Amino acid sequence: MLSTTGPIGVFDSGYGGLTILDKIRELLPQYDYIYLGDNARTPYGTRSFEVVYEFTLQAVRKLFELGCPLVILACNTASAKALRSIQQNDLPHIDPSRRVLGVIRPTAECIGELTVSRHVGLLATAGTVKSQSYPLEVRKLYPDVQITGVACPLWVPLVENNEFNSPGADYFVHKYIDQLLEQDPEIDTIILGCTHYPLLMDKIRQFTPSHIRLVAQGEYVARSLKDYLSRHTDMRTRCTAGSSCEFLTTESVEKFQEAASIFLHQQVHVRSITLE
Incomplete structure (x- = not known):
């Protein structure tokens, strides 16, 4: 199997993960990133383990489809309720060479x-x-x-x-x-x-x-990711380095742009997608 190369995926149930993305890009600006916010189904915090796992797996699969070799779950609820199952049960069948990390x-x-x-x-x-x-x-x-x-x-x-x-x-x-x-x-x-x-x-x-x-959490997650990539040369070489960042949302593009200006203090281009 050829190793996939592409951007680092960053997933959150809504807008909060933008605070993680911001710190990651501050420390590791050279890489390409795709941020995916499942804003249409936020919040995850009150949902059952089963639903959070199902939604998170859909998002991870989507980011894999878009070429991400590495996905960060920039969401505490997804990290708490879905990460371990995805790492242990799903990755071996989807693609054992890819990685999903949490916060x-x-x-x-x-x-x-x-x-x-x-x-x-x-x-x-x-x-x-x-x-x-x-x-x-x-x-x-x-x-x-x-x-x-x-x-x-x-x-x-x-x-x-x-x-x-x-x-x-x-x-x-x-x-x-x-x-x-x-x-x-x-x-x-x-x-x-x-x-x-x-x-x-x-x-x-x-x-x-x-x-x-x-x-x-942002600075600690960013520091941990930098350390992870320094220790895993194979993954580091698969993460493309063009300093780009793409934003995806499952909800309104306008709402996401408004929120991004609050979280990132900048205007961003956003594309709407569906997860299933």
């Missing part, structure tokens, strides 16, 4: 170096918290670190409706941080376990005690 493992890897108290908080979607993926991954690497998670169901709608800087956002940001710190007052590090949350960073910082470190 949870790279985030977990950095935690041991960041926390002193060994008490870490997780703010994420209900699906990510319920999956227990972060405690499981962190425990493999750092058995002494305790993870406490709180779901923040209203944060994604605040971001996607461009209300993240509004006074109305204050109540809901403050509420979930207070819930987390009430459950474990010893927390000294908080993982923002959803790719939308960096846009709420100013408000999250406002309501978080100053000694607590906030961990946004």
Whole structure:
């Protein structure tokens, strides 16, 4: 079988993965990228494991069809609910030479170096918290670190409706941080376990005690990808390097362009596709 060469695929259920893509392109600008947002079926955070797996596999197959040798699931819910099944059960049949990576493992890897108290908080979607993926991954690497998670169901709608800087956002940001710190007052590090949350960073910082470190995922995922490509020369040579980026959405092109201007602070050309 001839090895496929092409762009790096980046998939998210909506717009949040643009925060991951932004950091990846900042660190690795030389490669070509395709970003696919399943905006028509977002959010994934409240959906069942079976549905998230089905939707994510459809997206991975589409990115493979478009020539991607490597796909990053820039979505915590997809990483939590679908990644392992796709890696273990589907890739061997689809194409064993391709790879699918997630965002949870790279985030977990950095935690041991960041926390002193060994008490870490997780703010994420209900699906990510319920999956227990972060405690499981962190425990493999750092058995002494305790993870406490709180779901923040209203944060994604605040971001996607461009209300993240509004006074109305204050109540809901403050509420979930207070819930987390009430459950474990010893927390000294908080993982923002959803790719939308960096846009709420100013408000999250406002309501978080100053000694607590906030961990946004983008830079850690980007650093992990750079390390992965440096260790896997075969995959690095298959990722084309033309510094291009294509954007695909399953929903309205106009809505995606509007959101991209918020997440990336730039205008982008977008194409609409269907997943099945």
